[in-house]
Amino acid sequence: MIEIRDLTKAYGERRAVDGLSFRVAAGRVTGFLGPNGAGKSTTLRTVLGLDRPTAGEALIDGLPYQRLTEPLRRVGALLNAQAVHGGRTATGHLRWIAASHHLPARRIDEVLALVGLTDAAHRRIRTFSLGMRQRLGIAAALLGDPAALLLDEPVNGLDAEGIRWIRTLLRRLADEGRAVLVSSHLMAEMAQTADHLVVIGRGRLLADTSTAAFLTEHGRRRTRVRAVDPAALTALLAETHPAAVPLGDGGYDVPDADPGELGALAASRRVALVELSVTHDSLEEAFMRMTADTVEYRAVTA
Amino acid sequence: MSTYPLRAEWTKFTTLRSLWTTPLVAVALSAGITAAVQFAYGRTDTSLTEDPMEGLYFGLNFGQVAVVCLGILLIGQEYASGTLAGSLAAVPDRARFYRGKLLLGAALGLAVGLLTVAGQLAATAATVGLDLTAPGTWRALAAGVLYHPLLLVLCLALTTVLRNQTAALGLLSPLIFLGTTALTAIPGVREIAQFLPDRAGLYATRLHDAPDVHYGHGTGLLLMTLWTAIAAAAGQYALHRHDA
Incomplete structure (x- = not known):
């Protein structure tokens, strides 16, 4: 288990990480989210002892x-x-890493096969695409058969097949009982991969919750309705749900409405519905809303 | 032993062509140029024969640039490619990591020194001949061997201080190849420049005393050793102090 306690890393006046605390538990994929520059990489580098924390600590199994x-x-x-x-x-590349821990040569073949690079094993890395380098980096991370994995933006540069592959791999690694921490600035990607989410902005913790709970809490529920006679629906909603948002095709998104009540209401007023469904805000929208205040570099519209 | 830094360093060396070819270039340049010059001018040019070590070590002036490069590359390529983070993730104890680097550097330098001096000695013996019984000859030969690991470790350590391969290559290679020789040519500066590490080390490889050098041959090698030790300590400090 990885535990980060009151971690602060300051570069002069600027605090890249500011009093951050969270745990990465075994057996699940923890998504580490934040906009670019939020302090994700700095946190990971501190865990590995590459950056020295200004205050606080990062521990692996207590050390x-x-x-x-x-x-x-x-x-x-x-x-x-x-x-x-x-x-x-x-x-x-894998041989020198294996040599540092006296790992058997067989292990190199195993991890290369695992990431699908067996055919490229004897090619120079300078000929590799970014996607292949990501796979090689994952092979290197898996070389010691570690109990915990830290992956910084591993889907960068991967194609659709590669992204699906990494999702399956992360799932399997977590199911084997490993602690898996994956950083990303893409919420939608994490929503499909992670069991648990740690969201940071400007080096501070914004959320530390299960993906499902995050969605329930931040993904606002909306009921989508569409009627045979749009004018009748418009009249009805203007009276009962002034917050309803017109969709342009005659339908409406009604925030925080119970679909059962809405259906019953429409029936009592003899408004025939052709659609009545529940949608959630996407995680991406929830993430954007949450981190909006903390985005470091923003394009200014003049 | 928990981690195996020296084993890792050796594997890094053997898996990168730009690394393992450099010591071969050093030996080939030193021995080859000495052989060519001794063959062509050894019997006629008195500047080469007056002190026989002048001719024997002629090729070293060129071959040592490859030794400097090897010292820089051994750690510089980690800074340039970014593999230092991976190296320190594998061997998090920075003192252990650094010792592995220095040890490999010293061992490679010693191997290069032995091969280089053996080659230069054979080339000289085959062309102009060498009196091995002349006083100081064995000391000068031993100093020639030891000059290589000292120079290599010195450059490795200074690159660690600079934390930048390009800066190290730009600064050290011209300095060793031209700079210190040029500095000793300026009368006033020569008084100080003779204490520079490569000057002091090279003085130990000569047979005859130079009237304007303020120390002995043995002390020269000692001076170079002292420089190298200071640089190694400074490298250790820099590595310890900075985020990787």
């Missing part, structure tokens, strides 16, 4: 990373898929 005897067997990390030497082959 700071530097005190782990064989760190790669505890934590596997992919921080930046581009941080590899292009002159090495995929195998060469």
